[in-house]
Amino acid sequence: MPRLLIVKTGDAFPEVVQEHGDFEALFQQVLTRAGFEAAVFDARHEPLPDLADIDGLTITGSHAMVSDAEPWSEALKPWLREALARDLPLLGVCYGHQLMAAAFDGESGYHPAGRESGTHAIILTEAGRTDPLLGQLPTAFRAHLTHAQSVLELPPNASVLARNAHDPFQALRYGPRQWSVQFHPEFTAPVMRAYLARQVDKLRDQGQDVPALIEGVTDTPEASSLLCRFAALVNVPRGASG
Template sequence: MTSLVIIKTGDAFPEVVDQYGDFEQLFINQLTTALPEHVSLSVWDARKQGVPSSPTSFAGIMLTGSHSMVSEQEPWSEALKPWLVQALDENVPMLGVCYGHQLMASAFGGISDYHPAGRESGTRNVRLTQAGNQDPLFSMLPSHFPAHLTHAQAVMQLPPNTTVLAHNSHDAHQALRYGPRQWSVQFHPEFTPAVMHAYIERQKAALRDQGENPDALIHAITDTQAASGLLRHFLRFI
């Protein structure tokens, strides 16, 4: 039995945890039915447990979102960077989400910081680049699809030798590939419409402050089966 490890980098809002589960549980909910018999799921909380054992001891790695900010360089987060570089060097399959996306880009030589246009929240359209349409993982998705998003920071400068696989009107770096089996996404493939709704409810004041209409964002929430499918498609590479 080999293990796909979910690196936990933060907690969802308490009301989300109570009703739907924490970030890692949202991943597990999407993955359980598609998990190969020979692969188990494990969770590693990097904030409490430190750096995991050698990346090659895992069949694959996923990194969750967080309410922390990569640019704040918290010690537990910085300690993960050399481990992520080692995982990339050893071609361990990886998929980072939101904070995980920004942390991977930062670890590999890019810059993650606050987006000058502010927060992006809600169900937004994401479009594949030409490279995305030809990518072994992202070519399994439609050329454009809705995805759930909630982030204030973004990958502002790409690492060397990184391929942009998807973008939208807010963020030029919605999905990236760093190596043969190493990807990251700014959007949340693990979110359900109910979780997205809860996030916008929590962020209403902040969204109004930047000129957004939270009620319109809630009304625009849709199902994101294509985006969610990314997690299950990733299992083919472990």
């Protein structure tokens, strides 16, 4: 059985944890329903595991900010560079997306247009439509998002797989089996609504129509399918993923 590791980089809001589970639990719920198992490593409190003992990594979201350069977060960067050099399958989500881009010589920071939250359309690029992970998705699909920071500068040699009106770098590919996405494939519609309820004041201050955002929350089966597709790719021999 391949060892898939969930790298935990933060905690969800307490009410989300109580009602739905923390970030790593949301990942595990999706994977378990499809018959996959994953261990959890809390990057904030545990020593970095040996990459030789791991077959694939997925990196969670966080309420931390990559640009704050917290010591635990900075320690992950050379570890991720080694994982990339080993051609270890990687999937970063939200904070994980921004962290991977920064680790691979891109730039992440606060988005000049502010926070993006809610269920929004994501559009595949030409590269995304032929990608082994994202290519099975519709050209346009909906996904749950909540982030104040984004990838601001593309890392060298990275491919852009998806975009939307807010963010030109919604999904990136760094190598044969290394991806990251700004959106949350692990979120359910109730989790997204709970996040919007927490962000009412911040979103209203940005001039956003919060009732409309809440009304617009829907299920996102296409986005959610990425986690299980990635878990399946962890077991694909090197060089066979396109």
